Amino acid sequence: MKLIILHGPPASGKLTLANRLKDELGYNVLHNHLNVDLALEVYSGFGEDDFYDFVDKLRSLAIEKACQNKMEGLIVTFCFDSVSDIKVVKQWEAIISRYGGKVLPIFLNVSSEVLAERVESYSRIGTNKVQCRHELTTILSENEFGSIPNNTITVDTTDLCIESSARLILEHQL
Numbered sequence: 433m434k435l436i437i438l439h440g441p442p443a444s445g446k447l448t449l450a451n452r453l454k455d456e457l458g459y460n461v462l463h464n465h466l467n468v469d470l471a472l473e474v475y476s477g478f479g480e481d482d483f484y485d486f487v488d489k490l491r492s493l494a495i496e497k498a499c500q501n502k503m504e505g506l507i508v509t510f511c512f513d514s515v516s517d518i519k520v521v522k523q524w525e526a527i528i529s530r531y532g533g534k535v536l537p538i539f540l541n542v543s544s545e546v547l548a549e550r551v552e553s554y555s556r557i558g559t560n561k562v563q564c565r566h567e568l569t570t571i572l573s574e575n576e577f578g579s580i581p582n583n584t585i586t587v588d589t590t591d592l593c594i595e596s597s598a599r600l601i602l603e604h605q606l
Contacts, residue, residue, distance in 0.1 A: 433498060433533035434459075434505040435524060436601075439512035440540030441577040443551040445589045445597070446509035449540065452598045459505035462494050488520045495524055499531035512539075514578040521580050538601055539579035543590045544572070 436453065438446045450461045467490045468478075475483050491508065498506045512521065521537075528535050551567075579586055585604045589597050 435528050435535045436507045437537045439510045443547045444540040444542045450507045459507050461507045463509040496527050514576045537580040537584040539586045541588045546590050
């Protein structure tokens, strides 16, 4: 199985790009908020107690099940924090490796000005996604969003349309 990990800060275009790649590749999308939204149903608030551990376990279980089900590929969206999330990525790599698969990490780099504009997009209303500039600024200051070490493709989506971003990724992943 091929695991594409689209990672970047909030509003970098992970889900939008994942859905475009799904159309092109036929891979399912395990987006960040599927897990976060489920966790919010069983925790009193975001980040409470072992919230992040629970979300990480959900993702790992889903990735393992996709391998067991012999899926050709899976796209995961993820706000990778280089300080706290390396262990989780290594778990995913180990799972994929056990099944003879390949991991393709793709970092979506975006200017802070564009992130600030995107975070207030209409498409984010009614979701648990970050929706205001102040909250975004706080999250960016509290986390070390960066690229996953080793073989990560970086795509700067600041000035690229979704089609151009998808095309760049498809050129690398095939």
